[in-house]
Amino acid sequence: MGDHPAGGPGTVGPGGGRDGHFPRCLPPWRLRGDGAAPMNGRGIAVGLLLLLALGRVAASPPPGALEETGGHAGRLGAAAAVPVPVPDRAAAREAMAVNLRAMGADSFVDATASSGRGILIAVIDTGVDPGHPDLQFTPDWERKIADWVDFTGEGDVNITVSIRAPRGGWVDTPVGRVNLGRITSQSGRYRLGRFSERQLSPEGPLGEDINRNGKAGDAILVLVTDGQQPGVYDTVHVDTDGNRDFTDEVALREFRVGHEVGHFPGRTPGAQDERVAFVAARIAGAGDHVSLGFDANAHGTHVAGVAAAFGAHRGGMSGVAPGARLLVLKALDAAGDGYWSDIAEAMAYAAEQGAHIVLLSLAGGHAPGSLVAETQLMRRLTEQYGTVFVVAAGNLGPGLGSFNAPGDPELHLAVGAYMSPAMWQVQYGYEVPVEGVWHFSASGPGPDGSLGPVTLAPGSAVAPVPYWLFASGYARFEGTSQAVPHLGGLLALVMEEARAEGVGITPRAIRRAVEEGSRPIPGVPAVRQGHGLAEAPRVWAALVRGPAAGIRARQVGAGAAVGGIYSRGPLVAGASLQVDNELGIFRRLAVSGPAWMAADRRHLSLPAVTARHLEVRFGNLPGPGLHSEMLLLDDPATPGTDLTFPLTFAIPHAFPDDGGLRFSGDLAPGGSARHYLDIPPGTATLHIRLSVPAARGQAWLHLLRPDGRELWATGPVGQPEEPGGVPAERAEWSVHSPVPGVWELVVMSSPALSRYGLRSTGYSLEAQARGVRLEPARLHLGGPAGGGALESAFTVRPWPDTVRARALAFAVNDGDPPIPGLHQVEGGHSRAIALRPVGPGVTYLRVEVGNAPVPGADLSLTLYHRDPLTGRWTELANAASPGTAREVIELSHPPPGELIAYVEAAGFSGPTSFELRELALSDPAWLAVSDLPGEIRAGQTAESSVIAIAPEQPGEHHGLILLRDDVTGDVLAALPVLATTRPELEVEVLAPPLVPGRRELVMVRVREAATGHPVSVSIEIGGRRWSAPRGEVAYPVTPVAQGELAVNVSVRDPRYAPLAAVFRLPVSAEHPVALPGEARASDVDRQKVRNFLMGR
Structure with missing residues (x-):
């Protein structure tokens, strides 16, 4: 399932698998996975957050599609869906009752009679089935769906034919003979068009057959009339049965006006399980355009049902907030794909129409932190309209950093997927002893060190789906998609009660109430669960207490990282935090945290609207593993905990000399x-x-x-x-x-x-x-521009095999080589991937595909080059060794310009992931490396010298030393080289006399070496970063013994050459006695250093 105590060794965090978690059920359709977005300039395509019961399925890209590397082009589907049918309404009610109990929603409703009345919830998804009986009304018999809008264009109909038919009846038209009967048009002019089933994605569950007649691609006639006012077209008839007779069809006005629903009948007239419901979402007044609204996927219907279904009146299922109304905004198509541009329009429309809560059960193939524009829009809408956004954490877990939801980490609500023992028992029949987080639920931290998911809500649910999908009208879905409407419904209940009681409900107050009102799940890392499981009574109590806080913290010297501390690798000794009090009152904050954290004070006093530093150390971590908890700052005089600051450390095991590690657990x-x-x-x-x-x-x-x-x-x-x-x-x-x-x-x-x-x-x-071990793993050389030769060396030690290798030096034009891209392809299909353009100075190009985990995968690789004059693509090189998933192409002096890697897959069915590496290098005019001895035995060490001639131009100069196997030709290792030719810095340490056990402040000053001017930089002292305004830092030290105290100082600033030095300060046994009022120069020891070569 995921993270919960497992009662045995090795139970640190979450787990999960892709294949066969539960009894197999074959998917009725496939949703696209890491496919390529249609290249129409509309933005990024996104995939539904649905989870397969037996694994994630990804499909190949559409013909001619091209996957771009990075940016907003390309799609990474979060997960595919296999909804599981539920036999009847009783089973649906029982499953939802268990979920409501898990969130405390049942007890909250019992105590308050809240139902979400008066709250408008926008569902931005695949649309909602307008014909499902549980989605018709609220308990007050208001229409459940207030409005229905399609932003995808999937239901668009262009009306191109205009005719006059003064007597009605059967008439001949440019689209054939049709029966108008007594349908009136006030202007006497009837307008006709066709809706093509080809507009539906063939990968959706309906395929290209919305009328369910067994034939794909029908062109369905649509009639538009001006029934009330001449020239203002307001009524639509759709020839659902294909008989060209409009008199047996439902007259549809815009849904927000008339709420009429039409149905495509299917093969069996009257069969509920074949009918597909639709509405007239929009009708252009001029009659030249119509938008039909339908859910041809089922995901949006399910999400809406979890949040706000009301079926209790008929023995059906009710959602979390049955009294809430729905604003249906379709931004994903039948296959569950869409574009951020459409989603952005839908978000803006929702806010402008007064939606209190917006549900976003979607995610895309974007890099974490890349959706800047989308996040800014969400922030603006929240601040302007007071809209609360609830977003899915994503289904790309369980890996650390897999969280990639849009939204402001301090304002919006990202929710992960929770499971309780009762949910397991009722929905799956499994006996799972403790609560926890679904394994697929994405993990933080976010790019800024923040938690990622803010809270948890049930991640598996039974809710309405269209009857054409399952005859019962109900299905079980699982994913963070389902957690979103659970939390959205809970907030609707709380908002109604807040309105009744006069409690303020600003978005920031809601966000804080959710944080305070979430119950931590024992044994689950903070980056997996956020603040815990949202519980309605606790959220309500926190909202009543009111917002407090106004306390913010950020790590000094960590750039944009303000949400927390995240270290993945060797242990970080400590950090300096700047804590800001944004309120106009004095605050005295108690400081607490995990046992492995120590702060320099137990309380932090902050006058109104001021900031102070807090030093924290992490010296007691229990060893390798994941350590994710919270630093807490709390003023007892204000409600709730004033600040929770995530601390996340992933401490690895190092491989021993024999290269082997072993673990076990229960x-x-x-x-x-x-x-x-x-x-x-x-x-x-x-x-x-x-x-x-x-x-x-x-x-x-x-x-x-x-x-x-x-x-x-x-x-x-x-x-x-x-x-x-x-x-x-x-x-x-x-x-x-x-x-x-x-x-x-x-x-x-x-x-x-x-x-x-x-x-x-x-x-x-x-x-x-x-492999081979390189020491160091990266070479830094620094000095003045044109300053002559910069020398260094590195060592090579094979482990645990003997190698024959040689070293080759290259220049890199674009910084360090990119890490391999991770892509997907279906067996029997292909994938075109855009590579980085080749620059004019490139003399060596290497492209490699491999690491496809599916057994039997056979990949071939072809490179295509685009002629800059003709624009035509021509084959440049090909590698297609039979029976292997690893192919390498190496080219000398490749032509500059655009390249495509075309990958073909064979030997398996279904999807596989694979890595693609690209390396473009140039002959270096400034870098040289000595060769290695021919054979290096396991355990032996060989050394190679590196010489760089400092270029005349200041700046950074990147190089790469490749170690190639003389026998196989494989690249064994790559050693990045960075030569910096920038102004030099000088560091000075001013220390008072030091004695053991006494805390003193050591002044560290940084200046430009040439001018002596102080510089404002970030300084790393003793493994911690400090901000140095005007080039000075007061660094606290407490010597423990007589002798010397080593102080490590380094500065890495893009404006200056790197600097690193070790100062050894004398520590005497006794403090010398100074005369009263005197300050003598002998009381201060001064040391200076310049460092031109990193690593001395």
């Missing part, structure tokens, strides 16, 4: 464990093996790269899914040239163990790394 159902591996540069292969004996349980493994993206997920290991099946007790795979950094392995125990009579999963996990 996990409860749904329990999980996280393990972190430090993969150094030069690692050639990383081999991973998960073992689970069938009698010991069932587990899955997720392997995640340092950027948090998943590279491999196993199927079930151990107990077979079905009785009598053949157990797979081991899963293993090798990663070629793994990206250097901290990798994450998440082992998840199946929540379905009770099906097999088991209570836990025992697993063992092995990791073996091979």
Whole structure:
């Protein structure tokens, strides 16, 4: 399931798998995954946040589509959907009752009689089925759906034919003979057009057959008339049965006016489970355009039903807030895809129309933190209209940093997916002993160190779907998509009560109330659960207490990172925080946090509208693993906790000399464990093996790269899914040239163990790394421009195999080489990927595909070059070795310009991920490297010298040293080289006499070496960053023994050459006695240093 205590060793964090978590059910359709967006300039396509019961499915891109690298082009579908049918209304009611109890919504409604009355909830999704009986009315018999608007254009009809038919009846028209009967047109002019089924995505559940007659691509006639006022067209008739007779069709006005609903009848007239409901979303007054509204996917209907369905009057299901009304805004098409431009229009429309809450159960293939414009729009709408946005955390978990939802991390509400033991029992029949987070729910931290998900809500639900999907009209979906409407409905209940009681409900007050009103889940890392599970009574109580806070904190010297502290790698010794009091009152804040954190004070006093620094250290972390908790600042005189500041550390295991690491553990159902591996540069292969004996349980493994993206997920290991099946007790795979950094392995125990009579999963996990170790992992050389030769060296040590290697030096024009892109392709399909343009000075180009985890995957690679004069694409090179997923193309002096990598997949069915690496290098005029001895035995060390001639122009100059295997030609390792030719800095340390046990302040000053002018920079002292306004920092030290105190100082500022130095300050046994009133120069020891070569 995800994160919850698992009752055994190794149960640090969440887990999960992609394949076969639950009994298999075949998908009735596929939703696109990491496919390419149609290149029509409209923005990014986004995928629905739905989760397959048996895994994530991704489809190939449409013909001719092109996937761009980075930016807003391209799509990464969050997850595909296999909704599970629910047999009847009773089962639907029972499942929702369990979810309501989990959030405390039932008790809150009992105490307040709230239903969400008077609250308007906007659902930005695939549309909502306007014909479902649970989505017709509120308990007060108001219309449930207030308005229905399509922003996708999927239902657009261009009306191109205009005729006169004064007598009505059957008439001949340019589109054929039609029967108008007694349908009147005040102007006497009837307008006709066609709606094409080809406008629906073939990948949606209806395919291209909305009228359900078994034929795709029908052109359906649409009639528009001006029934009330001549020349103002306001009524639509759709020939749903294809008989060209409009007299047997429902007259539809714009839905917000008339609320009429039409139905495509299907093959069997009157069969409810074949009918597709639709409305006239918009009718142009001139009669030249109509927009039909329908949900051809079912996701939007399900989301709306969870939030606000009202079916209790007929024995059906009611959602969290049945009294709320719905504003239906369709921004995703039948396949669950859409564009951020459409979503932005829908968000603005929702705010302008007075929506109190906007639900966004969607996510896209954007990089975390990249949706700046969308976030700014959401912030503006919230500030201007008071709109509360609830967004899905995403289904790309469980990896750290997989959270990528839009929105302001301090203002909007991102929600993750929660499961309780009762939810498991009622919805799945599993016995899971403790509550937790779904494994797929995306994890923080965000790019700024913030939590990511703010709170949790139920992530599995039974709710209405169109009858054409399932005859019962109900289905179970799971995902953070379902958590969104649960929280949205809860907020509607609270908002109604707040209105009745006169309690303020600003968006910031709501956000703070949700934080304070969420119950932390024991044993779950903060970046997985945010503040915990949102519970209605607690949220209400926090709202009544009122907003307080006005306290903000940010890490000094961390740039834009203001939301928390996040370190993925070696332990950070400490940090300096600037704490701001934004209110006009004095605050005295109690400082507390986890046992492994120590602050320099227990209380922090902040006068009105002022700021102070708080020093924190992290010296007591228990060892490798995930450590994610909160630093708390609390003023007892104000309501609630005034500040929660996330602290997240992923501490890795380092590989020993033999290159092997082993882990084991025992996990409860749904329990999980996280393990972190430090993969150094030069690692050639990383081999991973998960073992689970069938009698010991069932587990899955997720392997995640340092950027948090998943590279491999196993199927079930151990107990077979079905009785009598053949157990797979081991899963293993090798990663070629793994990206250097901290990798994450998440082992998840199946929540379905009770099906097999088991209570836990025992697993063992092995990791073996091979390659060469480089020391250092990166070379920094610095000095004045044109200052002559800069020299350094690096060492190479093979582990655990002997190698023959040589070193080659290159210049890099675009900074460090990019990390490999992670893409998807379907077996039997292809993928076109735009590479970075090749510059005119490139002399060596290497493009590689590989690391496809699906067994039998056979990839081929072709490079195409675009002629800048003709614009034509021509083949440049091809690599297609049979039976392998790894292909490499190397070119000398490639032609400059645009390139496409065309990847074809064979040997398997379904999707696979794969990595694509690109490396464009030039001959260096400023960098040289000495060769290595021919053979380097395992455990031996060889050294190579590096010489850089400082270029005349100041700035940064990037190089790369490649180590190539003399035998295979493979690139064994890449050593980045950075030469900086910028103004030099000088650092000075002024220290009073130091004695053991006494705290003193040491003054650190930084100046330009040439001018002596002080500079404002960020200084790293003793592993912590300090802001140095006017070039000075007062650094506290407390010597522990007589002798010397080492103070490490470094400055890395893009305006200056890097500087690093170690100052050794004398520590005497006794403090010298100074005369009263005297200040003698001998009382201060002065030291200066210049450093031109990093790493001395």
